Amino acid sequence: MAAHEVTFPITDPAEILKLRAGDEVIVQGHIIGIRDRTQIRIFDQGVEPPMDLTGAFLLHTAPGVRKLGPGRYEKICIGTTTSARMVRFTEGLGSQYGVRAICGKGGFPDEAIEPMQRLQMVYFAIVGGAAALETTQIEEIEEVAWEELMPECLWKFRVKDFGPLTVGIDAHGGSLYRDVQDRAHKKLEEIYARL
């Protein structure tokens, strides 16, 4: 398992292709916060997102913030939510908007493996619940769109040393979640035989 540092947004897909399931990654640059209602608006209600998502790193989040003024927010506590609820948006994010990385906790089910391989995307696993640490790695909230969906807006954060993340699903058809689940289900059969 290798360790990498990647700066987002990326322009060269090689930055994604070098990552393998299980690798450790630290992220620099800019990341975009997105959540259930944000993606429902984009894909189910057909509203174009007012931010460029090309080469982007998306974070499944709904941050805790304090409003400072019009469109200006200060971070209070920013952490990451369960990704599986939002798996069906993966294909569209990659094919229509050029998103390269989705980061969340708990993993994506197997239906994400094929589109991520085809569209050269990765899924990064963050440590769920570790929001106090995550908040220190977010330097600034630079932009907010769709404030009426608070806290499920579209957020642009500048980050420093964001992680450590684990590559959960890579762009080569590898998924740590599928492997762990396959092994666990085999083990269950063994356990059931003993009960």
Add this chain to the structure above:
Amino acid sequence: MSIVATDLSRTVEDAAAHLYVWALKDIPQDLRDALADAAGRETSVTGQRVLQTILRNVNVAEEEKNLVCQDTGLAVYYCSVGEHFPLHPARIYAALKEGTERATVEHPLRSNTVHTLTRENTGPNVGFRIPIVHWDFVPDWDGLDVKCVPKGSGSENMSFLKMCVPADGVTGIKKFVLESIVGAGGKPCPPGIVGVGIGGSADYAMHLAKEAIARPVGTSNPDPLVAQLEDELKDLLNETGVGPMGLGGDVTVLSVHVENADTHMTLNPVAVNYQCWAARRASAHVALDGSVTYERDA
């Protein structure tokens, strides 16, 4: 309300506001110990990465005086009301609601509560039938104990109920717990506490599972037969290899807590309620004279 009741109402409100924030910022010592112990025995690289990050996070929360997890949850309170406590439960409920709202606005805390159909956010973490309060009434006593257990949605979404039949026996119960936790994978932020409720009725089994997660790690069910089931389930779950955050490893759960009730001869309900590693709980004891003592577990 009498002057005494008005003052007590304000006291309970203050206590609720304090408990909600305290619970969110400061992880109980039993959890810290269990997480450190988990890091001591985890052999996988990804599992170690996760556990070390969790331990680092608990310390950062303390240093930065920040919340451990951004999910401020649904505010859930357990109240034990003494027979001679002068504030009626209706007023206690109102005070808990006020306190939850105040903490949310003053800190500020993220508001999670939405209308269940329109999904519109209701505002300050209160709403119709929110917060959720469970009641217990104690004879020959004049005090009030309030325990705040804010529960995040990542783990609450991993709740499962099965109406096993009597012929499924204890094996059916074990299989259901195992398949539920393996199926949940990394979603509920493992390693955490698995709450299991067995017996009673469908709703009561889930209530018991929820009560079970509020127990400190290291405690056992007083019934030796049930305690044995807790130990066995913990060992079996840690054999599955799901690991920290579902990325593979030795430590899938920190603890399994089972609460039981007798049941109907044709029922065999089993409920599973997962508690993530950030198992937050805080308690207050309110005395008749309005003095408040804060303790982890009242």
